[in-house]
Amino acid sequence: MHDGKAQLLSLKLTHGMKVSYDKISPDYVYLLSRIDLAILSGIVSPSSLAVIMGIRFGCNTKTTQEGRIVQRGGRYEIRINFCLKNNRSRLLSAKKTYQRTIDYFGGKIDRETGLIVWSPESAKRYAFYLLFHEIAHAVYCEQFTGGKLEGHGSSTEESWCDEYAAGALKKLPEAWVGMSWEAIGRVTPVAFEVAWIKLNLVEFLRHMNA
Numbered sequence: 001m002h003d004g005k006a007q008l009l010s011l012k013l014t015h016g017m018k019v020s021y022d023k024i025s026p027d028y029v030y031l032l033s034r035i036d037l038a039i040l041s042g043i044v045s046p047s048s049l050a051v052i053m054g055i056r057f058g059c060n061t062k063t064t065q066e067g068r069i070v071q072r073g074g075r076y077e078i079r080i081n082f083c084l085k086n087n088r089s090r091l092l093s094a095k096k097t098y099q100r101t102i103d104y105f106g107g108k109i110d111r112e113t114g115l116i117v118w119s120p121e122s123a124k125r126y127a128f129y130l131l132f133h134e135i136a137h138a139v140y141c142e143q144f145t146g147g148k149l150e151g152h153g154s155s156t157e158e159s160w161c162d163e164y165a166a167g168a169l170k171k172l173p174e175a176w177v178g179m180s181w182e183a184i185g186r187v188t189p190v191a192f193e194v195a196w197i198k199l200n201l202v203e204f205l206r207h208m209n210a
C-alpha cells in the first residue's frame with residue numbers, strides 16, 4: 001500500500017456523476033461522504049452507474065420522502081434526504097412496512113418523541129439502503145420499462161428495488177459502515193475522507209479483488 005495516492009485516484013467512480021450536499025447547520029450530519037460513494041463502483045455495474053447523472057444529499061425536515069429519483073434527458077438524478085441530529089432522525093410514517101424497515105436496520109423508534117435513535121453503523125447502512133433502492137429504480141426502468149420513469153413505483157417495482165438493495169448491501173464491506181459518530185460528524189471535509197479511505201483501503205481492495 002505504498003502508493004496510496006494512486007490507489008485513491010483509481011477509486012474514482014463517479015463516472016461524470018455529480019454529487020452534491022445541501023448546506024446544513026452544524027448540529028446535523030450526513031451519513032455518506034463522497035468517498036463512501038467510491039464503493040459504488042465495486043457494487044453497482046458500470047452501465048447502471050453510467051445512467052445516474054447525480055446524487056444530491058439533502059436535509060429537508062418538511063418532506064417525508066427519504067429517497068426519490070427523477071429523470072432528466074436519458075439519465076437519472078437521485079435525491080437522498082436523510083440526515084441526523086443528535087443521532088436521531090424523524091419517524092416519517094406510521095406505516096408498518098416503513099417501521100419494519102427501520103427496525104430491520106437497527107433504528108430504535110421512540111414513539112413519544114417521534115424520533116428514531118440510530119447507532120453510527122445502523123444509520124450508515126440505512127443511508128446506503130436508501131441510495132441502493134433509488135439506484136435500483138433507474139436499473140429497473142432501464143431494464144423493464146424502456147427507460148421511461150414516468151408513473152413508476154408499482155408494488156412489483158418497489159419489491160424488486162428492495163431486493164436489489166438487499167443484494168447490494170450484502171456486498172458492502174463491514175469496515176465500510178463501521179464508524180464512530182465523531183467520524184460521521186466530519187464526513188464531508190476532504191482531509192478526513194482521505195484518512196478514512198486509507199484506513200479502509202485494504203478492506204476495500206480485498207473486496208474489489210474477491
Ligand SMILES: [Zn+2]
Nearest residue numbers: 133137158161
Ligand atoms: Zn421506491
